[in-house]
């Protein structure tokens with residue numbers, strides 16, 4: 172039996188013989204492959220950009236749960252309140268990694284001449300682990316004092332009550348420089364009392380209100396990002412849930428804690444309820460399932476997945492459309508290969524006849540042609556991929572910023588699997604295009620060689 | 625002739641009919657003969673008498689309309705096209721009138737080519753090809769391409785290519801048809817000598833009675849029928865040539 176290496180070198184020699192034609196055919200495949208790859212890379216880039224954008228608004232594996240206000244309205248149904256027990260139930264659902272309540276306390280903070288209304292949110296240490304910091308560290312575990320993790324845009328909320336200027340949002344340079352890390356912040360939890368004292372008397376005008384106590388809080392860490400870069404944690408201050416609970420109990424003592432339920436006599440219950448909780452799901456694919464389970468429990472659940480799924484559908488359509496356009500050009504290239512192979516057969520009719528007379532196996536004739544067309548596909552595929560990387564680079568460098576300035580990140584992305592698949596596909600297309608020509612060559616009559624020219 | 629001859633090629637009642645429009649052309653019209661191992665036979669006849677048709681059929685390049693061809697025990701007429709290719713690869717060497725070298729290969733590569741079909745590794749086949757190139761006296765032209773050689777040189781390469789695979793049978797269709805008379809003599813002498821040395825069977829087609837006299841036996845064919853088989857006794861190749869000419 173003939174050696175494969177000999178067959179291969181025959182094929183390659185045949186291609187080398189007709190350099191110009193081989194070059195042009197390869198060029199066709201190159202363009203075809205490159206258009207598919209670039210188109211698909213745009214599709215992938217668009218898809219991933221959308222994902223990244225959603226991810227930047229908040230984790231894609233997070234489900235936010237709200238207690239269902241509407242069902243609590245009518246007297247019949249007990250309002251579905253989220254207690255620690257309910258949170259624990261969330262934690263036990265399938266695919267849920269962790270569940271954390273968001274215990275919110277509206278406070279008034281001040282440093283120097285500036286003050287701001289900032290919401291302090293008590294969360295579990297697991298939740299806190301998701302926050303990336305640019306400075307400092309997460310609160311020490313087991314400490315009794317409140318240690319704050321301050322959002323990167325919290326400084327924007329501060330203003331000087333004596334000066335009227337409130338246009339910090341337009342000009343980032345005017346944002347007050349609050350030194351969280353090195354100087355403590357004065358925090359008032361009982362804001363009602365504060366405003367009542369500010370108005371110079373009690374709410375009902377009978378009992379004079381004591382000015383509320385100011386607490387000195389220190390900052391453990393700052394959320395990553397500049398004052399302009401929004402993320403999920405930008406506008407809030409995070410503290411440890413358990414520490415916040417005990418602090419609130421201490422601060423308000425017998426008085427009802429704001430936002431917490433009271434019985435008919437206006438006395439607080441012994442436990443906390445939460446307006447909001449966050450459930451961390453193990454995988455994006457399971458978010459919808461978890462979301463449904465929580466909704467079935469009677470709570471309102473939202474996630475970025477809902478929006479993402481919609482966008483992904485759109486992105487898929489865009490991808491299919493772009494891929495389709497690319498496929499057409501590879502199809503044209505396939506016709507080019509078939510044409511080249513047919514031409515080659517006409518030219519080599521006599522030679523093929525000679526080979527047959529000399530005992531060259533018919534199957535090897537077919538294989539030789541398939542190898543040739545496959546090799547054209549391979550060359551076109553490899554050069555096409557190389558070319559695509561170039562185009563992709565140019566798109567990302569020069570075009571993307573032009574058309575999508577609000578979307579940072581590469582618009583055209585060529586993952587490794589796409590490169591490999593593209594080369595494989597172009598080899599396949601080459602062989603498919605060469606298939607019928609190769610059968611034809613195989614069936615050529617050896618008599619052509621005998622007839623004198 | 626040698627006694628106890630073993631038949632190499634047996635042809636029985638062979639017909640080949642071409643239909644041209646409404647008329648039938650009997651290219652071969654009932655041919656019977658036997659060629660023995662080690663023989664050098666010539667098929668002689670005027671142009672259009674059916675010589676090439678007969679040879680092509682013996683080489684399995686064309687199917688007979690009727691009749692049997694048995695070569696080395698194989699019924700050629702019953703083989704499929706691919707089996708015929710295999711048969712040729714194993715048993716047959718073919719020398720063409722128009723040489724038919726592969727134009728993109730040099731002399732050595734042309735000779736080595738049929739060996740590669742048999743899976744002979746490159747090193748061995750190049751050695752063997754070199755040996756046959758030397759045998760036909762083309763050491764100096766070994767690396768020449770087809771178009772860099774004269775007709776006689778190309779035909780020598782063609783002969784080397786046919787012989788390098790050690791075939792039992794060699795078919796040659798007008799091998800000297802495109803050569804001048806001096807080169808013709810050289811090429812024929814070469815074929816005669818090598819085939820005798822290796823006890824191979826050679827079947828040659830020619831329209832030239834003079835060339836046919838190089839063979840041991842001549843089959844004279846006219847209008848698709850063999851009308852005379854002539855034996856020629858060669859004492860010494862060279863001397864014989866002169867006998868014929870006188």
Ligand SMILES: Nc1ncnc2c1ncn2[C@@H]1O[C@H](COP(=O)(O)OP(=O)(O)O)[C@@H](O)[C@H]1O
Pocket residue numbers: 642643644649650651669670671672673674675676677678
């Ligand atoms: N393919 C063909 N179709 C029709 N007629 C053919 C074909 N091949 C050969 N012939 C005819 O058969 C006869 C023998 O041809 P051929 O064997 O080539 O003669 P030779 O080789 O002796 O010159 C001729 O009359 C020729 O015209």
Ligand SMILES: [Mg+2]
Pocket residue numbers: 675676677
């Ligand atoms: Mg002829």
